[in-house]
Amino acid sequence: MFHVRLKLSAAVITAVFAPSLQAQQESSSTSSPDNTKSVVASPIKPVVMPRIDVIGSYENLKTISGSADVLDKKTLEASRVFTVNEALRKVPGIHMRDEEGLGLRPNIGIRGLNPTRSTKVTLLEDGIPLAYAPYGDNASYFHPPIERFDHIEILKGADQVRFGPQTIGGVINYITPAPPEKFGGHIQAIGGNRDYFNGKVQIGGKGLLLDFTHKQADGARDNLHSEIRDYNLKYVLGLTDSQALTLRANYYTEDSQLTYSGLTTAEFRNFGARYNPFRHDKFNSGRVGVSATHDLIIHDDLMLTTNLYFSRFDRDWWRAASTTTDSQCGSAFVTARNNGQAVDVDTCGNQGRLREYYAWGVEPRLKYNHNLLGVKSNLDFGFRAHYETQDRRQINNAQFDPTQNGLRESNVRETQAYSWFLTNRFNLGQFTATPGIRYEYIDYERKNRLxxxxxxxxxxxxxxxxxxxxxxxxxxxxxxxxxxGFAPPRTEDVIGTTGTSTDVGAEKSVNWEVGARAKPLEGVDVQASFFRNDFQKQIAVGSIAGGSTPLAQGETLYQGVEFASKVDTILGVYLRTAYTWLPTARQESPFTRVDTGAVVTGSASGNRLPYAPEHLITAAVGYAKQGFDAQIEAVHVSKQFSDFANTVGSTVNGQAGLIDPYTIFNLAINYHYQPMRTTLFFMIKNLTNDVYIVDRTRGIVPGMPRLIQGGVRYTF
Incomplete structure (x- = not known):
């Protein structure tokens, strides 16, 4: 039997190795003295794994000075989440905006921030940067399948300065399963309408875990189809009594028929929400990632954890139009779309946006429990050296022929970033005080090879x-x-194609919150907080490909309330609620263009910021007993504006106008038959098959229609 022999103090284990909050409550009976327990009650015991946690164990909540949420394995499996969007909507303060319908390019907004491409969020996997260019181009054109993860940690507030570089909205840390000691795993298959298939195999033992997922489906519109393959390997090795090592490797590919442009108002009215004429558009991507995490116990009160990581991500997106106003196919083509007439894309040109990203870095973190100032304290110190290279090309062809070489852009963008943080938690009886500091230094370089x-x-x-x-x-x-708060500008925003620098600078904000967590009754957990994010300078990066939206800056204010609750009764009934009220998401000054200083069209003091709905509600009621679990969930998003001018009526091109409120219902039914170690499940997403709009940045984009899915999982 494989064992990792680590003589760790209880305090260090609690801070670094403990699994999710729910596991701490539900699986305490399976815990061993060294806290090496399964994430859920299971006969397959995982090994201790070096890892950086954002939240960690349940006990840590008493010292976390901000909103902290964990989506545990039980919640993810019982609700049978289809995408990461479905998962994160269960957390207050998070606005998930759909795009193609499969969550492959999530748009995550926290506390009113614009969700486009998740640029204001720090995404981690096992504590390691997940984004392919978090400093130079923090845009999510890639996201692993939700099936890869065991649970998800979400942290907002002052404690996020231990991570970064984005420290405004929050940190999302996806935790992969721990390799088991004993041989075991599971096989899962799910099928449904819209050509949906999801096959998964996970097998492990003796510190090794192998995981494979194949997932495919049609998107929210016609001529959209995606297939992904995700291979994941993790190996935990005990080196000595005081050292352990975790090695990870991942390979991901995506082949999609996928357009970028939304619909004009007339197209939406004449042809319906599913219309999409761009049948030739395609998106192909691949990612390779490797990392190592090393733990060294220097003595009982001093631990050094070091992450070393590398990733390569490439994506080629060939498309005939990026927006409803894109004139690549000619002015007559644009006019026909605006008039709601059918168009022939065979006469269009083909634009290829070809990207390769390389990112690598090293990040040692030191934890030290001490009494140097006469007060019991916990010091955290970390340093990161991070490097990125972007190789970007754009090819414009007259027809859909990739052999042509109309090279329009070829440049290299390099980023070097060095950061460190220091926090010290003073434990003062019932009180804790944690002052901290983070420093970021970023060097940008851009070369135009043409x-x-x-x-x-x-x-x-x-x-x-x-x-x-x-x-x-x-x-x-x-x-x-x-x-x-801090969010670095992109390399392309700082340095133009002619090599000149633009004094963009980083966003400047003061963020604060007050709140409470409580367990007033057995089986009841609640958390509530009031937050205020005050921006002296917020950067509005052009969210439309091709730079048709100018880089702008202005003063803004966001403030509101978050509330979350979980209730489990002895009768088997359970309730789950996540509510966000954002009464203020206001432009305190008009947004002005960085390059010219001119006021952006329609921007004015007092206007509400785009894509900041006032109310977000996700609530579920369910019943679980003797292997049976059924729940119905409601997801409500209130109205939201799509531009600085707060335009109400839909514009001709569909890129501005009020997005009406919508409510969708999801149903999930599970039955676990223990004698055969088999779980059967059935799901309906968007139960009432509502038609609703989720986005207008490139034209009208609808949400997913009704999805009916069923599957089986066998555990061995």
């Missing part, structure tokens, strides 16, 4: 923080925190 012109620039930022908690009893924690 002209030979290059340019470089740099910026740095100091990000202080302070977090407080008060635990008047074992059942209640009050928390408060304030910190400086």
């Amino acid at each position: 002209t030979g012109v290059s340019g470089n620039d740099n910026l740095d930022a100091w990000l202080p923080s302070l977090g407080l908690t008060w635990n008047p009893s074992q059942l209640v924690t009050f928390f408060a925190g304030a910190h400086r």
Whole structure:
């Protein structure tokens, strides 16, 4: 039998190795003295695994000075989430905007921030940067399938300065399963309408875990279809009594028939929400990632954890139009679309946006429990050296013929980033106080290979923080925190094609919140917080391909309330609620163009910011007993504006106009037959088959129609 022999103090294990919050409550009876337990009650015991947790164990909540949520394995499996969008909607404060319908390019907005491409969120996997260019181009054109993960940690507030570089909205840390000691695994198959198939195999033992997922489906519109393959390997090795090593490798591919342009208002009216004439458009991508995490116990109160990582991501997106106003196919083509007439894409040109991204880095983190100032304290210190290279080309062809070579763009963008953070938690009886500081230094370089012109620039930022908690009893924690927010500009925003620098700078905001967590009754968990994000400068990056939206900046204010609750009764009935009220998402000053200083069309003080709905509600009621689990979930998104001008009526091109509120219902039924170690499940997404709009940035984009799915899982 494989064992990792680590002589770790209980305090260090709690801070670093403990699994999810739900596991801490539900599986305590299966825990061993060294805390090496399964994420759910299971005879297959996982090995201890070096990993950076954002939240960690249930006990850590008493000292976390911000909103903290964990989507545990039980919640993800019982609701049979189809995409990462479905999963993260269960957390208050998060606005998930659909795109192609499969969650392959998630748009995550936290506390009112624009969700486009998830640019204001720090995404991690096992504590390691997941984005392919978090400093130079933090846009999500890739996301692993939700099936890869065991649970998800979401942290907002002052404590997020330990991560980064984005420290405004929050940190999302996806946790992969721990390899088991004993041989075991599972096989799963799901099928449904819209050509949906999801096959998964997971097998492991003796510290090794292998995982494969194949997933395919039609998207939310005609002529959209995606297939992905995800291979994942993880191996945990005990080196000595005081050292352990986790090795990871991942290979991901996507082949999609996928357009970029939305619909005009007339197309939506005449042909319906599923219409999409761009049948030749395609998106192909691949990602290779490897990483290693090493743990060294220097002594009982001192631990060093080091991450070393590398990833390569490439994506080729060939398309006939990027927006409803794209004139690549000619002015007559655009006019026909605006008039709601059918168009022939065979006469269009073919534009290829070809990208390769390389990212690598090293990040040691030190934890030290001490009493140097006469107070029991926990010090965290970390340093990151991170490097990125973007190889970007654009080819415009007269027809859909990739052999032609109308090269319009060829440049290399390089980013070097160095950061460090230091926090110290003072434990003062019922109180904790955690002052912290983070420093970011970023060096940008861009070279235009067509002209030979290059340019470089740099910026740095100091990000202080302070977090407080008060635990008047074992059942209640009050928390408060304030910190400086930061999000670096993209390389292309800082340095233009001619090599000149633009004084963009980083976003500047002061973010704070106050709240409470409580367990007032057995089986009841609640959390509520009030937040305020005050931007002295918020950067509005052009979200439409081709730069048709100018880079702009302005003063903004976001403030609101988050509430989450979980209720489990002895009768088997359970309730889950996540509610966000955002009464304020306001432009405090008109947004102005960075390059010219001109006011962006329609922007004005007092206007509401786009894609910031006032109300977000996800609520579920279910019944679970003796292997049976059924639940119905409601997801409500209130109305939202799609431009700075707060345009109400839909514009001709569909890119501006009020997005009406919508509510969709999801049903999930599970039955686990223990004698055969088999689970059967049945799901309906968008139960009432509502037609609703989710996005207008490139034209009207609808949400997914009704999906009916069924599957089986066998565990061995």
